[in-house]
Amino acid sequence: MHFNHISPAKTRAQKEHRANHILESALVLFVEKGFSATRLEDVARHAGISKGTLYLYFENKEALFKRLVEEMVVPLVQNAEHEVNAYQGPCNNLLQQLILGWWKMIGKTSLSGLPKLLISESGNFPDLAEYYVKNVVARVRRLLTTVIQRGIAAGEFIECDAEGVARVILSAVVFPVVLQHSLGIYDTAFENDRYQRAHMELILNGMVTKR
Template sequence: MASPLNFCEIAATVRAKRERRKEARPGELLAAALDLFVEKGFAATRAEEVAKRAGVSKGTLFLYFSSKEELFKAVVRENISGRFGEWATELENYQGSSAELLRYCMLTWWGRVGSTKASGISKLMMSEAGNFPELAAFFQQEVIQPGDDLIRRILQRGVDSGEFRPIDMQYGVYAITAAMIFLTMWKHSKGACGDARLDLVPEEYIAVQVQTILHGISATPQVPLSN
């Protein structure tokens, strides 16, 4: 028969496990929600599905997140927008050239976001933004605008140092984001296409895109286009 001390130890262990489980639940719910949002889209994902995949009840989910919209926002912050502070610090501390920084930025984005399931959030927003204007505005404010600002700072760094010629910054940002959006769409659509010609190595694709972009914005004499 277990002694009172053993019962106390067992009870303490059970409480500790419950506390750890409770602390882990928000992360488990966010991981389950990310999986389902990317697999099914926002509209088709139901709260009870997220709860079931996370191994909790629907009521438990709503203890942490007041609605499916708030759950989606938390997923975006956990996987993308919550990391902009870290990325901005890296930009400030980068010691290399602006060309090297641009290459680093694009490769790092692919490694940390683009190659992960989180990049499917961008594809989701492109397809469903029109039906959920509040979420579209949230995504614009928390992801698109900070991302554009970060790229604009890299381009301006190059212009200020004389590496890049002055350009229209907004369209310069679009030139870079367009390349990355294509890579995101390729990742999340290639399986459905089934076309071997769509196979590509992301790092090689980025290297070519960087070279193409730099060729257009490097500080070299411009040759007028012939008519």
């Protein structure tokens, strides 16, 4: 009774933690089966709680999904932006660093399922899709475009359609992660490093033999 103020603090942290745990479980299952085909009972079981407990943390199934997207990616985008702003040095290094960062922060973590999930569900959640495009997709693309423009200005890169190139590069970076959570499972394995190496070499030097 005397130190009651401790309990709510502890509870608050626990509550936060529990909510994150549920979000992780939801992410895994939503990515695997899609939003509609995922039963809340499965999410609960996966999180080790009961069906009813879910509703102590999230208003309903849709709210659970929205929190998933809104709370898990934006911080990472901000990180990348800071990194680019602070960077001094050759742009191809920066480019490579960003791509590696993508794999480290997203591609190899549980977040890697999010792009696939958003692609799958955008038709049913237009608001969320718009939010994601605005706060993630567009920002990342702008970032990459900036880097390329900086490289052109520095004479490091040839004069090219910076945004077009940024889009091409992003496709080649994001798509494998999307496949990883979908058709990739049924395909022959292909080493990630090898893919990344081929990608970097291709975009830096092209494939045509120089005369």
